[in-house]
Amino acid sequence: MSRTLRVTLITLAVILILYGVYYVMGRPAIPLPAIRYHVPAGQPLHNIITATESDQIRVTLNTKGKLEMLSADNKLVALDYTPQTLANTVDLALRLSPGQTYSSYQQFVERFPVYPALANYVNQFFYQFLPFRISVILLP
């Protein structure tokens, strides 16, 4: 057996062992650093942020299927999705989008027919196998 094959097999085994441990732990979403964003005054979102007690809104996306909007410890809105319902929403949003957005998207798909399957694969991958959690902190 060649050295390259051995290294590949061992690497594969290590990855699988690590993923096995992660799986046994219940596949918790991997936290990514939060992004802080200052919303300029005059925008409707700025008024919403300042209307909260904490003067900040945290939008958290957990790719396991949850999007939440929180202010301090208070939940404001939550969205629970599955890959299917997310795909339905994107499709609806495209159809309702103004102008030529939907027809442009259709032309893009005609040119790259693999795109919908690829998008679905990425969506499923981060939903089923490797979920992560990212937050955007909106500040006035």
Add this chain to the structure above:
Amino acid sequence: MINKQNLFKIIIALVLVLGVSLMQHTPSAVADVPLQGDTSNVIHIDVTYDPITRTFSAGGFTSEELKQFGVPDLPENIWAILGVFDNLSLKIIGNEIQLLTDEKPLFSMAFDENARAFVYDMVSVYVQSGKIDRERAEKWLDKADFDITLRKSKELSEPLQIKLATMLQVKIDENGALSVEGVPTGMGITPETAALLQAANIENAKICWNKGVVNGEVNGSVLPQMTIYEDGVIVLDSALGLNLGDLGPIFESSFGAGLVYADGAEVVGECLP
């Protein structure tokens, strides 16, 4: 060499075990709203009134809040009738109508098929938009648990209770005119919105509200489940100056609507709380 062979065997065994365990992995899914056996249409409205100040409160809303919602003042003859009673209660439960005054039954009548047919005919005479849809009316009344209580009191009325299993049928015709359960509302959507719905090929939609949890479908495709918290609406109310008032009754209610655009298929099913 033997050690290396054993190492490979262990690695292959681990790969197989983990592979099988991953294949047996069950994808997590959004928890559905738990379905309950109670599929009745419950509407409990408590009204308190004060004939001296000529003010009334309904469903937990104050007189001022009701005025903001566009509820008109009661005419004098109604106040004259209300002044006579301390307590008046109208109940429609299944096949029976009861009217109670001061906790004593004033009259009770069977609200069976014949009685309902009579009421439908009477209503059809007075409704200018045409005859009422008996099939829809039966659907509502079959599961009816309606209760309107009027109490002579200065205190605030109890919060509104609405738990509707049957969906309201809302129709938007080609011209954008909106009707609810076949009754024209006089309202409608703008031509731009109608054009957008047509271009997007949207035929129907189903929206169910259950104490802040919103489930929706468009053309039969399920959308993500949204949970709106009372704190969130209070923040929006304060930020945008909407003056929404007491949101408690809404966040205690369950109801839904099936929207049909133009010649779209009727939305079937129920909103089960």
